[in-house]
Structure formats: structure tokens, C-alpha cells
Amino acid sequence: MTYCVGILTETGLVMMADTRTNAGLDNIATFRKLYLFGEEGKSFFALATAGNLAFTQTVVSVLREGLERENGRMEKLTDQRSMFRAAQFVGEVIRHVYETDGPALEQIGASLDVSMLLGGQINGRSLRLFMLYKAGNFIEATADTPYLQIGEHKYGKPILDRAVNFRSDLYDALKLGLISMDSTMRSNLGVGLPIDLIVLKRDALKPEVEHRIEAGEPYFHDLRERWSAALRKAHNDIPAPPYGKGA
């Protein structure tokens, strides 16, 4: 499994991804699923991926090396002139990989559920966050729904539903993303440390934070402990149900 979340706020973007992959329960490994692209001062893109690893790594390689056009030119992600065009391009590459690898993968019964988050900004344009589906189509985060998730998204959604909004402080959004990641890791062993994350301020074109949380990192360990303790305390503070002998 995988869990990735992106949160777009007034002042910037947070994206994070776990790194656990599994081919069955007896083959667990660590692979980076948060990829960074860009040219200094021109653009910055972060891509988080979920689904068949061979498939998503191929998409990332094509985005870096380029998709061959009829005139022989290699078109790359960093060639795109707007985030909307970039999302269309990632979708096109997903479809391209389906066309070339899909039939053989389907023949051996491999799962081809792929989804991606693409966030970033191109100089002079808007900071945007998209979620791409396996058909290459996509939706965009807005002020109404400023976060998008891929992979094992349900366990970590209740805290986002309650606490994240477009006006959230950027580092508060990061903290909420980490709480959401913790809830997911706690309930699904297929999601695990390390966690890769970036914090990108609007118009900065370069992440203010680019960090990997390893097992045993004191801050994240403390966040997990505090969150568990707070949840236990929160339910203790709610009065007993007024039914039967509980009243």
C-alpha cells in the first residue's frame, strides 16, 4: 500500500508520501514515492505516486527523459508552460505507459490501479495541486477542498475533514498531514516510515523544507505519542451515554 497527501493553502503547498512497498506480505521494501522536478528559478514540481511500482517508476522516467514527439523532440515535464499543461502531460504519459506496458501486465493479472498527486508552480503562474487517475484524467484542489489523497486514504481522512482548510497555517497543515499519516500507519501496516515531505511557499519555486522522517525521529515520535494521548483524553472528557446504567 501507499499513502500520500497534498494540502494546498493560501500561502503554500505541503506534500508527503510514505515509502513502503509490498509485493505480497512477505516482500516489503522501501522506495521513494515523492519525486521532485524543476529548474532553479523557473519551476518546481512534486509528484507523489501510488500503485504498481514498475508502472509508476516508468512514468517518472518518461517524465524526466521525455516523451518522443513526431518530430523526434523529447518533451519533458519541465518543458511545460503551466501547471494545467503539466497535469495534462503527466496524464498523457500515464496513458502512454498503459498503451505500451498495460496489455502484458493485464495478461499476468498485475494490478494496474495507479494514481498520482502533482503539485507545484511555474514562474509567474499559479501554485496548483492536482490528483491524476489511471485514465490520465485529473481533478484540482480548490479553496473548498484544499487537500487531495491517494492510496490508503480513509484512515487519515477524518482529521483532515475536521481541521484542514485553505486558510490553515502552512506548518499547521504539515502537522495535520503528519497526524493523518500517523493514523494511516497505525491502521495499515502496508504504509510505513520513512516519510518524505516537502513544504513549498507560494512563489518560492524551491521547497522551504525537503525532509525525510526516519524511524525514531524525536519530533514524529513525540507527535504520535501526543496524538494518541490526546485521543484517549478526548474520549474520557465526553460524558457517559445517558442510556441505561451508564446514565
Added chain:
Amino acid sequence: MTYCVGILTETGLVMMADTRTNAGLDNIATFRKLYLFGEEGKSFFALATAGNLAFTQTVVSVLREGLERENGRMEKLTDQRSMFRAAQFVGEVIRHVYETDGPALEQIGASLDVSMLLGGQINGRSLRLFMLYKAGNFIEATADTPYLQIGEHKYGKPILDRAVNFRSDLYDALKLGLISMDSTMRSNLGVGLPIDLIVLKRDALKPEVEHRIEAGEPYFHDLRERWSAALRKAHNDIPAPPYGKGA
């Protein structure tokens, strides 16, 4: 969708189910999914159901009216002499309904994912809680994992994972079940009020509480408000991440 949860503790059993059903998004209705069976002083069974409503209602009708045996005798749920036999019998009825209705339902492409929780006690025997799968097989709650969920189970699992255990106070377990139900309702509109619930003390053979929470009930409204406020406070109390400008 549906969400049902059962929690077995040292002193008793809590079971609850929402009541929302939907045939597509444009056909929402309220149906009871928590069924009670038993004979005063002899036995008490609670059955919570998830999945195709025509299918689960048929199972419940057969459990009440009886499955015809070769000698013409009608065997009912209340005829069972142990909870284990009762779980086997519910499984047998699920398979029976699959045999009679399954092929026609499959032909029209109806979803046949069915699961059930069966909890209760027979006089002189143990209080037990089972979860049945659509093949009629089942697992049982134990002191290690004292709660079982069916339907839309992921949103409401983090709080149970953290706070429920076999030694929990019975009304604390009820409160935690309601918090779990609230988290689910908040994130999936297919799960909704009213909520049916029972609280059964060990060896009582009769529920101490049998209650329906309707929309607007002050206790549940207050629980939802307090839980939301506590989650917001809990994340505010966690220090900001020590990365970048958040430090």
C-alpha cells in the same frame, strides 16, 4: 453504505448499526440493520447486517421463520444451543440464500457483498461475538481484538485501535463505538442517522439498553461537538514541526 460495530468486553457486549441505505445516490432510505432475536430468559441474539438489502432481509426472514429441514421441521436461529452453532446456522442460511437468489442477482449485476455481526448469549453458555463473511464462514472477537466491524469500517477504526480493549468499561465502549460511528458518518454520507444500538450485560440475556439515536438527540449532538473540538485542540497542542520556518 452501512457501518456496524460490535465490541465485546469483560462485562458485556455493545452493538450498533446505522440505518441508511442507498440504491444509487438518488435513492436514499432508512432501514433497520440491527435485528434482535431471543426468548425471554433463554437466549438473546443481535444481528447487524451490511450489503444488498434484499439479500440481508431475506436472511433475517429465514432466521426467524426457519430453514426447512428434510423432515419438514423448520429450524430457527432461536433453536440453536450455542453461539457457535448459531453462527454456523447464520452462515448456512447465507449460503442457502446465495444458492436460491444468487444466480439471478449476479445476472443483473447486483452486488452480492454481504457481511454480518452476530452477538449474544444462550442461557448457561458464553457471551460471544462473531463476524460472518459472504461465504458463510466467520471469525470471533477475542480479548486481543475485542471489536469487529462491517461495512464502511476504515474511517472509524483509528479510535477503536487506540482506545478499546477487553477491559474497557461497557459504557465507555459504547461511547467509543459512537465516536467511531461519528467519524464514519462525517466522512461517508452513505452512513447516517438514526443509529440503533444495544448494550447487553454478560449473563443478562436481555439488553440493558435498546435505543435508537434520532437526528437532533442532544447527547449524540454534544458527543459530536465535543469530539470535533477535542480533535482541533489536540492538534493545536502538538508543537509545530521543527523543519524550516516552522521551527
